[in-house]
Amino acid sequence: xxxxxxxxxxxxxxxxxxxxxxxxxxxxxxxxxxxxxxxxxxxxxxxxxxxxxxxxxxxxxxxxxxxxxxxxxxxxxxxxxxxxxxxxxxxxxxxxxxxxxxxxxxxxxxxxxxxxxxxxxxxxxxxxxxxxxxxxxxxxxxxxxxxxxxxxxxxxxxxxxxxxxxxxxxxxxxxxxxxxxxxxxxxxxxxxxxxxxxxxxxxxxxxxxxxxxxx
Amino acid sequence: xxxxxxxxxxxxxxxxxxxxxxxxxxxxxxxxxxxxxxxxxxxxxxxxxxxxxxxxxxx
Amino acid sequence: xxxxxxxxxxxxxxxxxxxxxxxxxxxxxxxxxxxxxxxxxxxxxxxxxxxxxxxxxxxxxxxxxxxxxxxxxxxxxxxxxxxxxxxxxxxxxxxxxxxxxxxxxxxxxxxxxxxxxxxxxxxxxxxxxxxxxxxxxxxxxxxxxxxxxxxxxxxxxxxxxxxxxxxxxxxxxxxxxxxxxxxxxxxxxxxxxxxxxxxxxxxxxxxxxxxxxxxxxxxxxxxxxxxxxxxxxxxxxxxxxxxxxxxxxxxxxxxxxxxxxxxxxxxxxxxxxxxxxxxxxxxxxxxxxxxxxxxxxxxxxxxxxxxxxxxxxxxxxx
Numbered sequence: 001x002x003x004x005x006x007x008x009x010x011x012x013x014x015x016x017x018x019x020x021x022x023x024x025x026x027x028x029x030x031x032x033x034x035x036x037x038x039x040x041x042x043x044x045x046x047x048x049x050x051x052x053x054x055x056x057x058x059x060x061x062x063x064x065x066x067x068x069x070x071x072x073x074x075x076x077x078x079x080x081x082x083x084x085x086x087x088x089x090x091x092x093x094x095x096x097x098x099x100x101x102x103x104x105x106x107x108x109x110x111x112x113x114x115x116x117x118x119x120x121x122x123x124x125x126x127x128x129x130x131x132x133x134x135x136x137x138x139x140x141x142x143x144x145x146x147x148x149x150x151x152x153x154x155x156x157x158x159x160x161x162x163x164x165x166x167x168x169x170x171x172x173x174x175x176x177x178x179x180x181x182x183x184x185x186x187x188x189x190x191x192x193x194x195x196x197x198x199x200x201x202x203x204x205x206x207x208x209x210x211x212x213x214x215x
Numbered sequence: 216x217x218x219x220x221x222x223x224x225x226x227x228x229x230x231x232x233x234x235x236x237x238x239x240x241x242x243x244x245x246x247x248x249x250x251x252x253x254x255x256x257x258x259x260x261x262x263x264x265x266x267x268x269x270x271x272x273x274x
Numbered sequence: 275x276x277x278x279x280x281x282x283x284x285x286x287x288x289x290x291x292x293x294x295x296x297x298x299x300x301x302x303x304x305x306x307x308x309x310x311x312x313x314x315x316x317x318x319x320x321x322x323x324x325x326x327x328x329x330x331x332x333x334x335x336x337x338x339x340x341x342x343x344x345x346x347x348x349x350x351x352x353x354x355x356x357x358x359x360x361x362x363x364x365x366x367x368x369x370x371x372x373x374x375x376x377x378x379x380x381x382x383x384x385x386x387x388x389x390x391x392x393x394x395x396x397x398x399x400x401x402x403x404x405x406x407x408x409x410x411x412x413x414x415x416x417x418x419x420x421x422x423x424x425x426x427x428x429x430x431x432x433x434x435x436x437x438x439x440x441x442x443x444x445x446x447x448x449x450x451x452x453x454x455x456x457x458x459x460x461x462x463x464x465x466x467x468x469x470x471x472x473x474x475x476x477x478x479x480x481x482x483x484x485x486x487x488x489x490x491x492x493x494x495x496x497x498x499x500x501x502x503x504x505x506x507x508x509x510x511x512x513x514x515x516x517x518x519x520x521x522x523x524x525x526x527x528x529x530x531x532x533x534x535x536x537x538x539x540x541x542x543x544x545x546x547x548x549x550x551x552x553x554x555x556x557x558x559x560x561x562x563x564x565x566x567x568x569x570x571x572x573x574x575x576x577x578x579x580x581x582x583x584x585x586x587x588x589x590x591x592x
Contacts, residue, residue, distance in 0.1 A: 032284065041291035042283050044586040046262050048255040051300065054293075058301040062308050079319060088319075089312035092521075097307060099526050100244060104252050111578040115564035117280030127561040137524060147320040148518060151502045153485075154493040155509060162364040162546030164375030167356035172490065173476070175483030204283030208583035209574065211590075213281050226505045227520035234535050236512050240522040256581040262289065 031201045045205050049112075052105035053200075059098035060193065064186065066091040071182060075145055075174075095137055102130065114206045122199040129192045136189060139181035142171055149174070318521040325488070328497040329465035336465060337443045338426050339495040340458035343383045344407075345419035348494040351383035357490070358382065364547040371547050379486060384415075386491045390473035391460050400460035403453035410452065418452035425449055509534055529553070 015021060069087045070078065078084035106126070108114075115123040141152050153171045160166045170176055228239040329336050342348040346360070354361035355372050356379045363372025392404050407415060425446045427438015439445035446455075464470050474491065476484035492498045499508070507513040514531035517523035530553055539545045563570050573579055580587065 035284070037293060039290065039292065040288035041293075042286040043289050043589075044286065044583050045289075045291065046260045046585050047582045048258055048260050049252075049582050051296070052255070054297055054300045055304065058297065058304045059308075061301060062304050066308070085316070085319065086312060089315070089317040090308045092317040093311035093315070094304065094308040096244060096311075096522055097304060100248050100251075103526065104248055104255070107252055108255070108582070110563075111573050111576075112582055113570065113573040113579070115570070116278055117283070118278075120564040123564055124561055127557070131557060134524075134526065141524065144319070146322050147501070148318065150322055150489060150492065150498060151507055153489055154498060155502075155507075155513070157489075157493075159546045159550060161353075161356060161372055161375070162544070163366070163371045163550050164355065164373070167375030167378035170356075170379060170484075170486060172486040173484045175477070207281055207283050207286065208586050209577075209579050211281060211286075211583075211586070213285055225519055227516075227518070229506055236506070238506065238516055238520070238523070240517075240520050241515055241525040244522055244525050245528075256578065260585075262585070 030198055035201050035204065042205060042207070044208050044211065049104075049108040050205070052101050052108055055101040056098060056105050057193070057197075059094055059101055060189070062094040063091065063098055066094055067182065067186075075143065075178065079145070091140075095140070099133070099137070102133070106130065112206060113209060116206055116209075117203060119199070119203050119206055122196060122203065125192055125196045125199060129189065129196060132185060132188050132192060136181060136185040139177045139185060142177045143174065143181050145174065153177075315521075318518045320518045323492070323498060323501065324468065325465040325470035325492075326468045328492070328495060329462055332495075332497050332500075333462055334426075334441055334443045335496045336462050337458040338423070338441065339491070340387050340461040341419055341423045341426060341454055343387045343491070343494065344454055344457065345416060345423045346383060347420070347423060348383055350381060350386070350490045350494050364544045366544070366547045366551045381487065381490060383490075383494075386474065386487055386494075387457055387461050389487075390464055390470055391457060393473060397460060397463070399456055400463075403456035403460065406453040407457060414452070418450065418454045421449055422446070422451040422454040422458070425451070510540065529556075 066087055070084070070091060073081065073084050073087075078088040109123070109126070138152075138156065142149050142156070156171045157166055160169060160171060169180075230237055230239065230242060325336075339348060343351060346352070350357060352360045354363035355375050355377050357377065358381065359377060362370060365371060388404060388407065391400055410418075425438050426443055427436060427440055429441040430436040439447070443459075461470070464473065471485075471488050472482075474487040475482050476486040476488075478484075502508060502513070503511065505518045506516050507518070509531075512528075512531050512535065514527040514534075515523050515525050530549065533539045533549045533552060534545060539549055542548060559566065559569070
């Protein structure tokens with residue numbers, strides 16, 4: 001740090017009410033120094049089960065990217081273009097991979113009791129991600145503008161109406177369902193993913209059950 | 216034309232077992248997931264036998 | 275696990291690990307897998323069914339459904355919230371969940387027939403039938419429509435004998451049906467032109483985008499459901515998990531749809547609300563597992579983790 005930065009920092013310490021300083025402090029304190037992208041991991045991180053988190057994340061990247069390409073062409077594009085149909089297929093299969101990897105990740109984290117060591121919120125945010133992903137995929141299937149969408153809407157409405165939610169969330173309204181699918185729910189997925197990853201980096205990878213430190 | 220082009224009205228292949236009824240496609244996906252889980256647990260993970268850094272706090 | 279004695283992960287010895295390289299490799303793997311699966315297996319695109327398709331494939335059913343809408347005997351007519359107040363709706367125990375949502379998408383089932391015919395019909399016989407219907411009392415309307423529905427009847431099925439004309443409109447005996455036959459066949463004729471969906475748009479203006487009324491009419495008939503059941507998409511066929519043809523659907527819905535296949539849910543009038551309630555409970559149990567004694571100890575009792583951390587445990591023993 002330069003002398004100039006030293007001076008600025010001490011000036012800021014005298015201004016603890018400053019919202020900017022406080023926010024910066026919170027952001028910097030989210031993850032221990034050097035732990036956002038460390039080049040080392042604890043020695044017990046040595047199993048293929050650990051790759052399913054990053055496989056889920058990269059699947060999500062492909063889901064979103066293929067979704068963006070579909071958005072370029074619009075809702076009907078994939079019905080009339082073979083390229084559009086291929087992109088739709090990539091979107092479908094990346095979603096299947098996303099759920100497949102996510103569930104294996106869940107199985108792994110369960111059998112490792114990964115909620116230990118103040119990681120309950122990591123577990124909870126993961127479960128919320130599972131739930132909101134199911135909702136996102138449901139609105140996606142509703143947005144196909146084909147026979148499947150018609151049937152899924154006709155059937156799905158009964159479940160959603162039965163709990164009173166159908167008055168606000170109309171699965172027979174493709175205009176509403178599409179906007180939930182491409183705006184609101186992905187925003188929720190994105191924010192929860194960010195929270196989940198920050199928590200993982202904050203606490204580090206959970207130690208083995210019954211692990212003890214030397215000394 | 217792809218391997219699974221859908222002909223309008225042609226239903227897929229399903230397997231029944233008591234109350235359970237599942238498509239071959241879904242069963243294949245679930246089977247692959249279980250297999251991956253088992254493999255992830257038993258296949259050794261390469262650690263290149265290097266000496267770990269002994270001190271506690273990571274950089 | 276009454277006191278969590280898990281050590282801080284940052285206090286353990288470490289090894290070199292490249293997270294970014296891991297991410298990039300995973301991304302390439304997923305891209306290649308998605309691209310390959312998409313190229314080999316594609317994705318299903320069974321064309322949306324149309325009212326004219328229904329009219330051509332099963333005209334008797336469309337006419338029967340139209341009569342049912344006028345008689346108030348279709349599923350949508352007796353649905354309850356959010357469409358109307360014709361039924362109490364489903365309950366979760368004592369809580370009237372369905373009714374609590376309110377009638378925020380008001381649909382009068384008779385309007386599914388009268389709306390398109392009033393606005394779109396260019397057939398004077400149909401216009402006259404609409405006028406006759408609107409001039410009659412509600413009691414008279416119900417009498418006509420019910421009489422015509424009963425006269426059409428249903429085909430024999432599941433051991434039950436046929437009723438009325440066995441579902442065949444052409445064989446209906448003469449009777450006091452008022453304008454109902456003309457209205458029902460008028461709707462059939464409009465469907466055949468391809469104009470019925472547009473006439474039923476729920477969006478309220480030039481721009482479409484809300485298919486509520488069209489889908490409710492389709493769902494009231496048998497055509498949509500028959501096609502779906504033929505593709506194993508029905509509710510008692512684990513349909514929630516499935517897609518048309520050999521495509522994968524949403525296999526992660528397996529537990530949600532499982533309950534519909536077994537009693538008491540398979541025979542319950544409140545099945546949808548009950549299954550939702552049960553799945554919400556199970557989800558909450560899994561979500562708050564870290565705080566549930568017993569359940570959170572399962573990983574200890576069934577030590578699969580010994581496989582995950584076998585290197586570490588072996589090193590510790592040495």
